[in-house]
Amino acid sequence: MAPNRLSEALAAHCAAGRPLIDLTVSNPTECGFEYDSAAILDALRNPAALSYEPNPRGLEPARRAVAGYYADREEKVSAEDIFLTTSTSEAYSYVFRTLCDPGDELLIPSPSYPLFDFLADIQDVSLVRYPLLYDHGWQIDFHALEQAITPRTRGVIVVHPNNPTGHFAKQAEIAKLNSICSARELAIIGDEVFLDFALDGSRAASFAANSGAPTFTLSGLSKISGLPQMKAAWLVVSGPHPWKSEALARLEVIADTYLSANAPVQLAIPRFLEERHGFQKQVMSRVRRNLVELDRQLAAQKAISRLKVEGGWCVVLSVPATRSDEDLAIDLLAAHGVSVHPGHFYDFPSEGNLILGLMAPEAEFRHGVAQTLVFFH
Numbered sequence: 359m360a361p362n363r364l365s366e367a368l369a370a371h372c373a374a375g376r377p378l379i380d381l382t383v384s385n386p387t388e389c390g391f392e393y394d395s396a397a398i399l400d401a402l403r404n405p406a407a408l409s410y411e412p413n414p415r416g417l418e419p420a421r422r423a424v425a426g427y428y429a430d431r432e433e434k435v436s437a438e439d440i441f442l443t444t445s446t447s448e449a450y451s452y453v454f455r456t457l458c459d460p461g462d463e464l465l466i467p468s469p470s471y472p473l474f475d476f477l478a479d480i481q482d483v484s485l486v487r488y489p490l491l492y493d494h495g496w497q498i499d500f501h502a503l504e505q506a507i508t509p510r511t512r513g514v515i516v517v518h519p520n521n522p523t524g525h526f527a528k529q530a531e532i533a534k535l536n537s538i539c540s541a542r543e544l545a546i547i548g549d550e551v552f553l554d555f556a557l558d559g560s561r562a563a564s565f566a567a568n569s570g571a572p573t574f575t576l577s578g579l580s581k582i583s584g585l586p587q588m589k590a591a592w593l594v595v596s597g598p599h600p601w602k603s604e605a606l607a608r609l610e611v612i613a614d615t616y617l618s619a620n621a622p623v624q625l626a627i628p629r630f631l632e633e634r635h636g637f638q639k640q641v642m643s644r645v646r647r648n649l650v651e652l653d654r655q656l657a658a659q660k661a662i663s664r665l666k667v668e669g670g671w672c673v674v675l676s677v678p679a680t681r682s683d684e685d686l687a688i689d690l691l692a693a694h695g696v697s698v699h700p701g702h703f704y705d706f707p708s709e710g711n712l713i714l715g716l717m718a719p720e721a722e723f724r725h726g727v728a729q730t731l732v733f734f735h
Contacts, residue, residue, distance in 0.1 A: 367688045368697060379696045379726040381714045384671060386584035389717050391640045393584070394633060401626035409621075414614035416442025416592075416624055423628035424592050427582075433567045439602075441593045441609055442619045442627075446551060447477060449576045449593040453547055454481040456574075456608050457512040464547070465506055465514045467498070469704040471521045486511070487705065495666045496525030500534055507538075513545035513574075514538075518565065519552050522674060522704050522713045524667030526562045536570030540598075545572040551581040552670040554638055557646060562669070565596075572597040572605065583630050584637040590623050590630065645671060645716040648723045652714070655727050661734045671717050674701070677734060679710035687712065694729035 361369070372378060383389060415421060421437035428435040443449040458464070460482035466474050468487040478485045488503040490496050503514070514535060519526045527535070539546050548565030556562055566575040578591025595605050652673065656662060665674040675698075677686065683700030690696050690712075701711030718726065 381726045401629035404625040407622040414610045420624040420627040444589040515547045517549045519669035522672035524670045539571035548575040556669040566594040583634040
């Protein structure tokens with residue numbers, strides 16, 4: 359319930375009216391991207407929204423549009439296997455309730471996004487870490503993952519690509535996960551909100567059509583179309599029968615209890631998905647240019663390096679561990695007005711890691727990186 363030291367320092371910095379270079383920004387609506395405002399607003403004016411047609415899975419036209427999104431990626435997903443939710447957080451709550459009794463366990467990667475701890479606590483689920491190892495790129499430590507499995511383990515969360523490391527699960531890793539989870543009757547929970555943002559332009563395989571193990575796949579418009587305010591996400595169920603049939607039936611009961619997705623946004627999902635192409639083109643252009651600029655500045659010094667990143671909107675800097683990452687972030691803010699995230703926010707096991715977002719406008723990003731390097735000079 360109490361703010362951390364960095365949050366307090368950032369609030370004091372802003373309250374004092376001091377200039378801020380925010381290299382943590384990730385809200386796409388605040389990053390200067392161009393949206394087709396007329397098309398987005400017009401999509402919310404569908405007269406069909408005046409009728410109430412409760413459906414636990416979500417309105418069929420919206421689910422067909424989501425299935426079409428996967429078809430565009432050459433992934434076969436049925437609209438009947440999709441549940442619409444207001445956020446991936448809500449989708450996680452559905453999955454946790456479907457899989458777990460209070461005190462059951464789920465494995466999560468480390469490093470990973472800190473939201474999982476809050477979601478699990480609210481659902482009375484315990485989280486157990488399995489490490490991602492870095493050696494010329496990130497990879498899952500499968501030995502540690504298998505050692506972490508207990509009789510109370512119910513599933514393995516895979517963030518694909520990981521936030522903040524940008525690591526995509528490779529085909530060999532997916533096959534290994536299928537082998538482990540199918541043999542132990544565990545579910546794979548694939549978080550794919552950044553799936554479309556591969557830096558090399560490739561198309562990573564989705565978990566949405568995975569049949570090798572019980573699988574839940576989560577994604578949504580917050581990242582795909584840069585529309586977090588529309589509160590539209592989904593959950594896809596795949597895997598072997600009869601597990602899949604039972605999971606769908608149980609999820610339908612949970613979703614029917616809430617019916618939280620609203621009609622105007624559901625009906626607008628087909629158009630919102632169409633808008634993703636222009637948004638993603640803008641994002642990837644900026645992310646790539648910012649990464650090139652970062653590498654240009656890093657090449658002129660030796661104190662800091664960056665870790666390999668394959669996708670997403672973040673990059674990890676390896677910095678001198680002269681003090682804790684949080685102390686470094688607070689001191690960087692005080693000295694140069696640059697806001698970054700310390701590695702421990704994302705459960706890095708050791709000091710010496712700062713996380714930069716790649717979404718800031720290019721001039722601001724360039725200046726922020728320069729000031730960061732001056733700080734460590």
